[in-house]
Amino acid sequence: MNTSQIGAVYARVSTEEQTHGISLQQQTAQMLHYASVNGIEVPDAYRFAEQVSGYTNTREFYDEIRGLVAAKHITALIVYSSDRYTRDPVHGDIFRKELRLSGVTLHVVSEGGQVDITSPMGQFMRRQMDNFNWFWGQMIKQTAMEKKKAYTDASIPYVSGFACYGYERVGKRLDAHLVTVEDEAQTVQRIFSWYEQGHTVSQICELLRGVPTPGDRVRNPKRKRQPGEWNPSTIHKMLTDTTYRGVYYANRSVVVEDATGRKMRQKGKDPMPITVPALVSDEVWYRVQQKLTDNARGGGRSKTSKHEFLLTARSKCRHCGGSVSGNMASSGKAYYRCNRRYMHKTYTESGCDFMPVRVDTTDPLVWEVVKELLAHPDRVRAVLETGQEKQRTQGRAIEAQLLELDALCAEKESMLKGYSRAIAGEYARSNPNTHTIQALQVQCDDLTTSLEDIQKRRIPLLAQLDEKVISQRYIEDAVSYAAEIRDHLETASFELQREIIDRYDMRFEFELCDEFTAVVYLQWHIWEYDITVFRPGASHADLDNRNVSNPS
Template identity: 25%
Template structure:
């Protein structure tokens, strides 16, 4: 007695209808085929996935219970899959499970038979070609709708409701764009959560991807795009656009894109702007040694939105502060001005430069790999001697040379290598060239500048040219 299962597939549950691809139509045709072939249907399995997807819940259940059946019926080859690779993989999986595969349209499928394999190959290629035609028709229809000035659906992204600007959220979109000019997405995310701003899900929980999608989306400057890269949110060369209600102006939107690209290019530490915080990564608290970070107040109604400052310890690093009491905020413009003035003074008094250089220390040298290589050569030399390839004198000479090299490496590793001492004349030239750049961030990088700020506001400089 044959025990038969039916496998049905539609691409989208919203498209389940009474036409040639509806579940009811497929099942009726499969049962009629089973009656003609004398097969007894015991269970029906369904999936609502695309024809190129190989991972399927209903198909997985069928495989898990494959021992209970001898045959399986699908409506047609294109209901099994619409891609050659997926079609062959799924058919071979069913046959490997001991099931004889039938289709209500084409009949029995058998890859072992030449005619059957050819028929299946032609059918699956035709199904793939039809899928491509469907995709092209749908894509062209969507593009035409956008060309006619209509988004594919009413805008529902953050800041919009049913295609119109939702001011309760739009004010925070504008705030995010203003913040993105001076800080990164991580800082914006933290501030939104601290202020309790509801996300699109309705709760005050944000992540960096949500913030970045808002900052990259051209909808907010009044341009709806069809044809964007899903990962970068950038428009493809053949993207189609149409106007939509805007929340931010073009100048702000493009400035934010440049700021994001600038931070991602590695020109500054992620989450910072070195044009506003020129000492990023080079300014530290004199009390605890933690990095001082550039911050600015948050909130769309903040009157001091242009006030930027340095403070000891990012909130994410508070656990490393170890009881630091340094809580004062230092305006960035004042700190930059004081450092710039001190550098200009040092340029006029080069004799003090040498006293500011960090005392060089010995650097440990990693010789493990070199020693390992020498040990391997010693083993090879010994094996060559034991096999009679090298004479005893040749082996002794090679061994002595390698052991001497090994001893020098171990001595070097133990003593370390002293850092080169910076030449005062070279430092003066470097300082002069750095000041000519007119960019404090680049000047600090060239000099290896280290800035320490004491709780009383006293600023001291040091140079680490290494």
């Protein structure tokens, strides 16, 4: 097929639009039909579809399209409607500027084809469409929240999302209610019973191995745990959930945005109790709560001798990614071990190859390396300056986005000044036109709102940039502190050693080489140093049978 244009198609639905509107398949079919009719070739690799909110500007496939645009691999972008590529008015301007700079045309199927994104009038009309798309999206959210409140007021539990483990939501709208899932309900009852009998949450996880977990039915592609593999935090959450005693609380939490635009979940102000079928009696539930409280105070913890662990809370296992912490064996010796591995009865079940290493062997070797680095402040400076340059390179993409926002801000400020001068000129006339003034004032208000949105978008980008790039002040402080403590390194107490490692934010990874040696990787910015640690001469069978206490 001889065509002069290579294009990409982008389909999107948000989580609110799964039950209404046009589906991903329908969008894609209509866009490909449009491309065929208009002589635009769309390779299979350039056909994108994803389920994500239009208010989110960082999206997997959307970012791929921006990469194709920047590399000038396409000459046309086809979307079903203008709200498919974004609902953010500020980002709409940025994205269309990227299209213009790369000579890519924008085609909106629902508007009849190619739209004008180059002329002043075309850009103006696109901005108005962005504002409408933003408004309409907010109205969809508002309607969803009003429906949720109406259902909650009618004592309908679990208006959205999945019902908790042991229950299933059946019926629609005002007829919706919870029913128990028999096999899951029995699992919940066993969990409460086992905990009452004195089992720890880790032991309950092991007893439930192979039983479907709450996460198994969600099918999250990013989930790391295998089906039937329980998490102690899941067990703890279930033990404290009032739903199992027959009281579900709606509005227990709300999602809010902080100053950087990051979403977080907070406790709701007015949780509403709704009666649901109980899986455990009030007596059992309250006895478990008392036991949880007693254990949190230390009443259920084994008494172990106190020991100092230099690397605890800063280490992980290179084999499986689990945390590595210090623990006392029944022999009284201290070890670093992989916590994920010790959630299983035997090493072979865990899928992790790491075996414990002695703390009294590891900590002195690690401290020698730290001491050698900090004894030479010039070496500290060299490591940080090299890392600074590398991280600046990684942060250039963020800097480019900031420059785009700055340019857009300057453009809108110039337009705002022009409208303001026009308003002043109209007032200066002997017979000012009030309709003209009102129209100009509306434009000024819209531009002011856009400028505020741009500043909000700058905040998280600046925060990311601070995380990416090592500041010069940080380098000077690190070098100065190294020079200050250099003479105290040889006689440093455990508290000072730990303070130094925390201050420099050093991280550690453990890896087993063979039965007798392990490697500890000390990581500090771009610098990594491997430290070989010799393990005691013990066989795998000896270690499998070793009685190691639970983490304190």
